[in-house]
Amino acid sequence: MTQDAIRFSDAGQTFRTDSGPLTALSGVDLSIARHEFVAVLGPSGCGKSTLLRMTAGLIKPTEGTVSVFGLPVTEPRDDIGIVFQQATLLPWANVEDNVVFPARHKRGRVSQKDREHARAIIATCGLAGFEKRLPGELSGGMQQRVGIARALFLNPDILLMDEPFSALDALTRDAMGFELLRLWQASPKTVLFITHSIPEAVILADRVVVMSERPGRVIANLKVPLSRPRNESSLRSSEMQDFMGHLRGLLIKEKVA
Amino acid sequence: MSAEADISITEQTDKPKKATHVTPPEPFMEKLIRMPVVLPLLTFVLILVVWEAGTRLFAVPSYILPAPSRIMGGFEVVSLSRWIEHVWSTLRVALMGFLLAIIISLPIAVGLAKSRFLSRSLYPLLVVIQSVPVVAVAPIIIVVLGTDDAPRVVITFMITFFPLVVSMTTGLMATPPELIELSRSLRAPVWREISQIRLPYATPYIFSGLKISITLSVIGAVVAEFVAAEKGIGYFIQFSTSMFKLPQAWAGLVVLLVMSLVLFQAVSLTQKILFPWSLPKERK
Structure with missing residues (x-):
């Protein structure tokens, strides 16, 4: 049997706040296979980001465990890359310097090999020719490409994406989704993709996990009935419309309840 | 910006294209008035004339x-070498106090930004120190530290350092939390989080603090000279007024004003040249 890349066992997270304890997540059971693309769908404030941060080892679960490749996560790992909602690039550093930043930050120096590696990733992410540009000179979509390139720099096996395209306009957002699929197919990775967009989740993922309102629980875990490769017309079939309708129903019921 | 035009071929289809029609050339006078220096300069000259x-x-x-012409005469009472001596004395103290404030406020700011304990225990104390009227303490400091540069530098430091601590701390805390998470996810040492992320991010804040402090440093140096000095512009102004030579005192004031402006511009220029990305985006 193949080992799970990520596994949540009865995982939960309760934050201590000034107004008392706040349970963000409770009793989450979920496993993600290696090289699987899983989208987590849920209303805002349902602890989706907490799920991601627990996987990254940035916060520890207050109940249950989160394991990556069979080992409980106790601290951040090298084989995990994170893409945030905002690209959060260093505004003073050009594209190339932003992409090699993990090396500079982790090891304190950047080798010629690092730079070559960075330039290769930059090219793969469709940013060739923009190496010396500052983030302020790039569009939002291109900035997020740099964010993805930075996350890919250490060649992680797992890519955690926290609503990475939600700050982009609709057209750019769709284009970036297909761009991500292209990257993922060229170099398979385990992807945990947080989103609140149903079409985005469905077009990208192998599996869609639907979360409840706070405290977040998994209320549905569905395989996307759609073959790859996918394109703009993939979602037009009545089967996909029904599937998305079903997801919408789950989310709306959750919202009303 | 030329960069915008280059990028527009990729994704920026929604950006409006530049207007193609050519605006007729402006009349010469209007163009002159639109130049940033012309209007303030004209106003200044007008004030001088009225004065x-x-x-x-x-x-x-x-x-x-005294009339402006009399103030100009005030400059000639003292020889150029003596002026330079006065200016250098004040400038030296102002700059040393300013540098001391930077050196000391940086670790304090890092401590305040990184540690809740320090920000709770140290910050109120800093506010108390800041609330002490420096002018009142100055004579005490002079008695304690003697009459050379040291007490004057300390007085200047006391006036300049608080805005620096506040702006640096604010800047160090203004880093996007995601970047701190990125740093933690890379398991980088804390000092690298500070030097590679927090400090550069604080640059715009630090420079607004530096701009306030550099002008305060001139004030600090002058205050110190009022209390005890035998050189410097502050001393010169006090000496001249005590001798009832007011045009001369006004001349000293003009020199101080120029000194403050030059120092302020030097800080602005440093930011413009070394950290152009930290400037607010130009408004069109």
Whole structure:
């Protein structure tokens, strides 16, 4: 049997706040296979980001465990890359310097090999020719490409994406989704993709996990009935419309309840 | 910006294209008035003219308000080498106090930004220190530290360092939390989080603090000279007024003003040249 890349066992997270304890997540059971693309769908404030941060080892679960490749996560790992909602690039550093930043930050120096590696990733992410540009000179979509390139720099096996395209306009957002699929197919990775967009989740993922309102629980875990490769017309079939309708129903019921 | 035009081929289809019609050339006078220096300069000259005419017309005695021409005369009373000596004395103290403030406020700011304990225990103390009127403490400091540069530098430091601590701390805390998470996810040492992420991010804040502090440093140096000095512009102004040589004192004031402006511009220029990305985006 193949080992799970990520596994949540009865995982939960309760934050201590000034107004008392706040349970963000409770009793989450979920496993993600290696090289699987899983989208987590849920209303805002349902602890989706907490799920991601627990996987990254940035916060520890207050109940249950989160394991990556069979080992409980106790601290951040090298084989995990994170893409945030905002690209959060260093505004003073050009594209190339932003992409090699993990090396500079982790090891304190950047080798010629690092730079070559960075330039290769930059090219793969469709940013060739923009190496010396500052983030302020790039569009939002291109900035997020740099964010993805930075996350890919250490060649992680797992890519955690926290609503990475939600700050982009609709057209750019769709284009970036297909761009991500292209990257993922060229170099398979385990992807945990947080989103609140149903079409985005469905077009990208192998599996869609639907979360409840706070405290977040998994209320549905569905395989996307759609073959790859996918394109703009993939979602037009009545089967996909029904599937998305079903997801919408789950989310709306959750919202009303 | 030329960069915008280059990028527009990729994704920026929604950006409006530049207007193609050519605006007719502006009349020369309007163009002149639109230049940033011209209007303030004209106003300044006008004020000088009114000032000069007013003091002559109403025969205002020079100890109340000397005419600009009399102030110019005040410059000639003292030799150039003596002026340079005064200026250097004040400038030296101001700059040393300013540098001392930077050196000391940086670790304090890092401590305040990184540690809740320090920000709770140290910050109130800093506010108390800041609330002490430096002018009142200055004579005490002079007695304690003697009459050379040291007490004057300390007085300047006391006036300049608080805005620096506040702006640096604010800047160090202004880093996007995601970048701190990125740093933690890379398991980088804390000092690298500070040097590679927090400090550069604080640059715009640090420079607004530096701009306030550099002008305060001149004030600090002058205050110190008022208390005890035998050189410096502050001393010169005090000496001149005690001798009732008001045009001379006004000349000293003009020198101080120029010194402050030059120092302020030097800080602005440093930011513009070394950290152009930290400037607010130009408004069109």
